[in-house]
Amino acid sequence: MRIATWNVNSLRVRLDQLLAWLPTQQPDIVGLQETKLIDAQSPVAAISAAGYYPLHAGQKTYNGVALYSRQPPEGEPVMEIPGFPDPQRRVLAATYPYAGEALRVINLYVPNGQTVGSDKYLYKLAWLAGLTDWLREELARYPQLVVMGDFNIAPEARDLHDPAAWEGSVLCSAPERAAFQGLLALGLQDSFRLFDQPAGSYSWWDYRMGAFRRNHGVRIDHILVSAPLANRCTQVVIDRTPRGEPRPSDHAPVVAEFDGP
DNA sequence: ATGGCGTACACCGTACGA
Numbered sequence: 304m305r306i307a308t309w310n311v312n313s314l315r316v317r318l319d320q321l322l323a324w325l326p327t328q329q330p331d332i333v334g335l336q337e338t339k340l341i342d343a344q345s346p347v348a349a350i351s352a353a354g355y356y357p358l359h360a361g362q363k364t365y366n367g368v369a370l371y372s373r374q375p376p377e378g379e380p381v382m383e384i385p386g387f388p389d390p391q392r393r394v395l396a397a398t399y400p401y402a403g404e405a406l407r408v409i410n411l412y413v414p415n416g417q418t419v420g421s422d423k424y425l426y427k428l429a430w431l432a433g434l435t436d437w438l439r440e441e442l443a444r445y446p447q448l449v450v451m452g453d454f455n456i457a458p459e460a461r462d463l464h465d466p467a468a469w470e471g472s473v474l475c476s477a478p479e480r481a482a483f484q485g486l487l488a489l490g491l492q493d494s495f496r497l498f499d500q501p502a503g504s505y506s507w508w509d510y511r512m513g514a515f516r517r518n519h520g521v522r523i524d525h526i527l528v529s530a531p532l533a534n535r536c537t538q539v540v541i542d543r544t545p546r547g548e549p550r551p552s553d554h555a556p557v558v559a560e561f562d563g564p
Numbered sequence: 565a566t567g568g569c570g571t572a573c574a575c576c577g578t579a580c581g582a
Contacts, residue, residue, distance in 0.1 A: 312581085313571055337581085339572070364572050365580075415582060455582070474582060507582065510569035521582075553570075553582080 304401065304563055305330040308410070308451040308524055309545075309556035310507075314338035314369070317552055318346055324545055325353055328558050331373045332399065334410030336453045336554075338367035345369065360395045368395040368410050368452070377405070385440075387433035398445070402563045407445035409438070411452035416473040424473060427455070431482035439489050448529040450491060453554065455523050456483045458493065462522035464505065474523060491527040494559045495539045506541050507554045515546055526559045535562040 307330035311317040314335060325333070338345070338361050345359035356375045360382040361367035370380070376397040383394055393412040398405050411434070416427035442448055457475045460466040469475050487493065495504070505520025514520065528536060539559045546555045 316571070337571095415580080417581085453582095472582095509582075512568055514568095523582075550570090 304332075304561045305558055306332045306334075306408070306449055306451065306526060306561070307556050307558045308334045308336070308453070308526055310336040310412070310453040310524060310552060310554035312337050312339075312552040312554065314340055314346065314367070315344070316550070318349060320545055320548065320551070322349060322353055324542075324556070325355075327544070328542060328556070330558060332408055332449075333369075333371045334395070334408070334451050335369040335371075336367075336393075336410070336412035338369050339364055340367055358395060358397055360392045362390070362392045366392045366412055368392060368412050370395050370397055370408065370410050372397070372399055372408075374399050384430070384433045384437050386436065387430065389430070393430075396441075401447060404447055405445060406447045407441060407449070409441065409448070409450045409452075411450065411454065413453060413455045415455050416479070419471065419473050419476050428478055428482065431479075431485075435482065435485050435489065438486060438491070442490050442529060446529060446531050448491070449526065449532060449559075450486070450528075451526040451557075451559075453523060454483065454525050456480065457521045457523055458483050458525075461502070462505070464503070464519045464521065469521070474521060486527060490529060492530070492533045494526045494528045494533065494536050495522070495541075495557065497533060497536055498539060500539075504541055505555075506557060508546065510553055515551075524554055524557050526557055528559070532561060536560070537562055
């Protein structure tokens with residue numbers, strides 16, 4: 304089983320790339336962020352034709368998340384952090400059959416935060432606090448839990464091309480990193496770091512200044528897994544191929560593979 | 565040098581991203 308996350312930065316613009324990419328990695332479940340579409344504009348026919356059941360929680364122009372799956376979801380998807388009402392569509396959670404158990408998948412587009420101390424930054428920290436409370440309950444309910452998406456947090460110095468230049472700024476400030484560690488403390492693991500990885504592994508590169516060509520990136524897209532899934536995880540890769548294609552998303556997809564059906 | 569690039573909406577510029 305393969306699970307992938309990708310911030311596509313406009314699904315309308317990236318749909319053809321997504322459809323071309325899916326057969327190359329053959330994920331069983333894919334979470335997208337920044338679709339920037341209302342639900343009525345979600346490309347249901349194209350995704351169905353590609354062999355996936357689509358879920359979409361979108362809004363006009365900003366944010367928006369999708370979950371595509373080979374198996375149909377069970378029950379109703381959740382589109383908001385319980386107890387944290389928010390008109391911004393950043394959450395999509397669904398349950399899937401997996402090896403005779405319920406596999407819970409939560410797809411997230413964590414707020415960017417703009418600048419440390421800004422209103423958007425305070426919203427980000429409040430959002431992460433609400434998320435943490437929710438995931439504590441989700442972990443108690445679902446032993447097989449995947450929490451993935453664009454976290455807009457670089458957890459460690461090695462997740463930044465230039466840690467000194469980024470020191471203390473948004474994506475890597477101490478409160479953001481503490482929030483990320485708080486998620487791990489619930490019993491989640493950063494699947495990418497379960498394995499030896501190449502130095503300079505990033506998932507986002509600025510469009511400007513030839514950042515991708517020079518690998519001036521940050522690792523902010525993550526697939527967190529509960530302990531039972533960590534035990535079954537066999538590899539995690541960041542697929543840089545789509546980032547090098549014409550008119551790319553600024554993010555690369557992350558793909559995790561698990562033993563079992 | 566707070567630029568640079570890309571997307572969306574809509575207007576010929578502004579908001580936002582990370």
